[in-house]
Amino acid sequence: GDRTGIELPGEIRGMVHPPRSWSKISITRIPMGQEVGVTPLQMLMAMATVANGGKLVQPRIVKTVIDEKGNVSGNLRPTIVRQVISPETASQIALALRGVVRKGGTAVEAAVPGFTISGKTGTAQKAAPGGGYEKNKYVVSFSGFLPTENPAFVALVVLDDAHTKDPNLNYGGTVAGPIFSRVAEQAARYLDLEPHEESETQTPAGRVALTNAR
Structure with a gap:
């Protein structure tokens, strides 16, 4: 449910309830996606985590910084948040x-x-x-x-x-x-x-x- 940290304003958190607030049927509903809320970007990050060998990588809009003369002044390296699996x-x-x-x-x-x-x-x-x-x-x-x-x-x-x-x-x-x-x-x-x-x-x-x- 955490925000992704992307460089865009207005991002909201997802909705993942802790086990202490589950109902008697939560364990049968959560595995199929009910009682959980995510943004499209958060869902995409989950799939990307599998693709990246279990690493959660922070999404970015900018890959390369170019100055007014057209020279590359910096490349933004991927930020690995943590190893999830x-x-x-x-x-x-x-x-x-x-x-x-x-x-x-x-x-x-x-x-x-x-x-x-x-x-x-x-x-x-x-x-x-x-x-x-x-x-x-x-x-x-x-x-x-x-x-x-x-x-x-x-x-x-x-x-x-x-x-x-x-x-x-x-x-x-x-x-x-x-x-x-x-x-x-x-x-x-x-x-x-x-x-x-x-x-x-x-x-x-x-x-x-x-x-x-x-």
């Missing part, structure tokens, strides 16, 4: 998350031909103003990084109450996954990453058409 555990999680995007996973549509990807879907019910949750309204997401073995890019796609032609398919993998795929493919080209994996022979699920996304 061991490199071995991070590697195991990355391999497990790779299965999410492979054949039989919940986000096959997030795949990028030629690259290994580790990622996770998110499908959250929208809280109702008076308590409980709104019917058929969700915040869907997909967060991932590539390549799995030597990550160079991490991203998060979030859609708030996306309007799909089939509400029964309003899930992170089917709605946010394809968007991640297109963004990640362009990022791989921009970063000049070489494809390193043969594409699996599979028939991806049909992409969900968005009628209106906010």
Whole structure:
């Protein structure tokens, strides 16, 4: 629930309740994301921690400082906040998350031909103003990084109450996954990453058409 420390004003804390304030059902709800609140950047930092071998790295807007003559006057080195999990555990999680995007996973549509990807879907019910949750309204997401073995890019796609032609398919993998795929493919080209994996022979699920996304 801590702030990330990014150089932007107005950042808020996340919401992670200590065990002493849990209810009798908290232990069954927290593992699937309920009773927890995070900003998109905080969620992205969690995925980046896995990609960085368990190291929590402070996000930054500025990478290099250039003076008025065009000379590089300073490079900002990454700030490692702490080692959250061991490199071995991070590697195991990355391999497990790779299965999410492979054949039989919940986000096959997030795949990028030629690259290994580790990622996770998110499908959250929208809280109702008076308590409980709104019917058929969700915040869907997909967060991932590539390549799995030597990550160079991490991203998060979030859609708030996306309007799909089939509400029964309003899930992170089917709605946010394809968007991640297109963004990640362009990022791989921009970063000049070489494809390193043969594409699996599979028939991806049909992409969900968005009628209106906010």
